[in-house]
Amino acid sequence: MSRKYPKKVRKEFARKLAAAEAFVETWTNTGLASSLITDYTCTLTCEEAKTYSALMRSFGYVNTASSIIADHCEDCDVPSEHFDTDVWTVDVGAMTFDPKLKQEVADLGWTLVLNAEHPREAEAKAEDAVRAHLHANGLTLKPGVFINVSEIKPGEPGSLALYDWIDMREAA
Structure with a gap:
């Protein structure tokens, strides 16, 4: 991170990033990340599914991210909005x-x-x-x-x- 931020802010960002990484690693290692929607009948809003998918994708869990969107789309009113056109x-x-x-x-x-x-x-x-x-x-x-x-x-x-x-x- 750039030195243009005060040391206190850089430490806060580092703590947040470490917490996000720990969250993603724990949820993917336990299988909860990909089974939340299917096994627990959890219904996510479109924005929640996109955000959750983006978090998993940003840490390199591309298949989990795709699975989250695909599972969300099975109950979504406008599933075509979530698909990559390619x-x-x-x-x-x-x-x-x-x-x-x-x-x-x-x-x-x-x-x-x-x-x-x-x-x-x-x-x-x-x-x-x-x-x-x-x-x-x-x-x-x-x-x-x-x-x-x-x-x-x-x-x-x-x-x-x-x-x-x-x-x-x-x-x-």
Whole structure:
């Protein structure tokens, strides 16, 4: 901190920062930071959720911060106000085919979270990711079958989601 502040003020700021850091570390280490909304049915106002998320993000807990916003949005009247416009959740399905066995393998589905500027780009990235995943595992799409994008939503799923999802976002 700059020396333009009196020593007494610098010490006060240092105490406040240490207290905030201790709060964040304790809440994240005990799991309370990410489970407050879901496990304790705690309802936060929009401003409370944004502030709580910003505090966690400022100490490097980006996933916890995102989870706080996502969980808040499940009960929020205007959830679209909370989402970064470049994060999308895409539900994708495909009928897979094993060319070696010459038979249908399974009807698989994925939920991908990725960065994109608009839904069409998110859809294209999701389809490319599914094709790459199938190729890496020696599978292809069933002949005559396309990748089915069933839903594209802004933001990421909340922790109450009943399914696993694959985080494909680029590191910040």
